[in-house]
Amino acid sequence: MSLKLGIPSKGRLMEKTFDWFAEHGLTLRRTGEAREYAGAVEGMDGVELVLLSASEIPRELAAGRIHLGVTGSDLVREELAGWAAQVVELAPMGFGHADLIVAVPKAWVDVETLDDLDAVASAFRAQHGFRLRIATKYHRLVRDYLRAHGVADYQLVDSQGATEGTVKNLTAEAIADITSTGETLRANHLKILRDPPVHRSQATLFAARGADWNEAHLVMQSLAVRLGLDVPEAVLRGASQKR
Numbered sequence: 001m002s003l004k005l006g007i008p009s010k011g012r013l014m015e016k017t018f019d020w021f022a023e024h025g026l027t028l029r030r031t032g033e034a035r036e037y038a039g040a041v042e043g044m045d046g047v048e049l050v051l052l053s054a055s056e057i058p059r060e061l062a063a064g065r066i067h068l069g070v071t072g073s074d075l076v077r078e079e080l081a082g083w084a085a086q087v088v089e090l091a092p093m094g095f096g097h098a099d100l101i102v103a104v105p106k107a108w109v110d111v112e113t114l115d116d117l118d119a120v121a122s123a124f125r126a127q128h129g130f131r132l133r134i135a136t137k138y139h140r141l142v143r144d145y146l147r148a149h150g151v152a153d154y155q156l157v158d159s160q161g162a163t164e165g166t167v168k169n170l171t172a173e174a175i176a177d178i179t180s181t182g183e184t185l186r187a188n189h190l191k192i193l194r195d196p197p198v199h200r201s202q203a204t205l206f207a208a209r210g211a212d213w214n215e216a217h218l219v220m221q222s223l224a225v226r227l228g229l230d231v232p233e234a235v236l237r238g239a240s241q242k243r
Contacts, residue, residue, distance in 0.1 A: 003216040003223065004050050004066040004067050004068070004216075005050065005068045006050045006056075006057045006068065006070070007028065007039075007057075007070045008054040008071065009052055013072075013095075013203060020093050020094075024227050026041060026042070026044055027042040028042075030051065039051050043226075044222065045219075046218075052066075052069075055071075055075055057069040057071040057206075058071060058075050058079040061080075061087050061206055062079075062210070064208050064212065066211065067207065067208055068220075069205075070093065070205050070206075071203070071204070072201045072202070073089070073092070074098070074100055076206060077141055078139075086209055086210065087206040087207060088207040089206055090205045090206060090207050092202050093205060094202065094203075095203050096201070097180060097201070097202045098180045099178070099198075099199070100142075100178050100197055100198040101192045102134070102176045102195075103174065103176075103185050103192050103193065104117065104173075104174045104190065105167055105174075105191075106190060107189070111193075112194050113193055114149045114195045116193075118150060118151045118153075120132070121153040130155075131155040132154045134154055134173070134175060135156075135159040135166035135167075135174075135175045136175060137163070137177075138176060138177075138198070139156050149195070154174075156176075157171065159175070159177075164184050164187075164188040165188060167188065167190065179192070207232050
């Protein structure tokens, strides 16, 4: 049985992942036609490359259909409830950096912090009769973050694209989204609240607790040596339990 390694199937995340493994002596490459999601690993036997969208990888890890996966730490925390019970964070990879932030219109001169946002949200509901809308695709992370900081009287509205434009389009009063440079936010006349971000994300290598490690754990041990990682106790324990 081979060890299945899931990585992003296209774009900069795929290229940077290829570079990261190449630095550790493993060559990952796409095979077949441009539209065919097939790949190969050179430099170690027993590792099968699985090309997936970054958003699919958390689900495949949780289901145990892949042993290892590279994706954004934000996606794992958003997609998997109780994520630490389902996956093990093996290594932050040093690329794909982005912050999940809360941003409000720049014209809100008196709103700089979450405490300010809470006060505005209460006043907004009293004036308009409905809760202040925050557009985001990160419902779990943002809800937990706002609850922890005592923000109430808001509602999350789903946005799967062009979130920064929802305020201008009058479908939300504020947003919570990923940003790396802040340029798009500034272009849409939005400002980031001064509080720490909801989450500081980067590409991360994860291991699946629920995968079948009975045979693959031997490959994992060799791979861990190559990558300079400790073999997760959960992997060894899972393998021993299935023998």
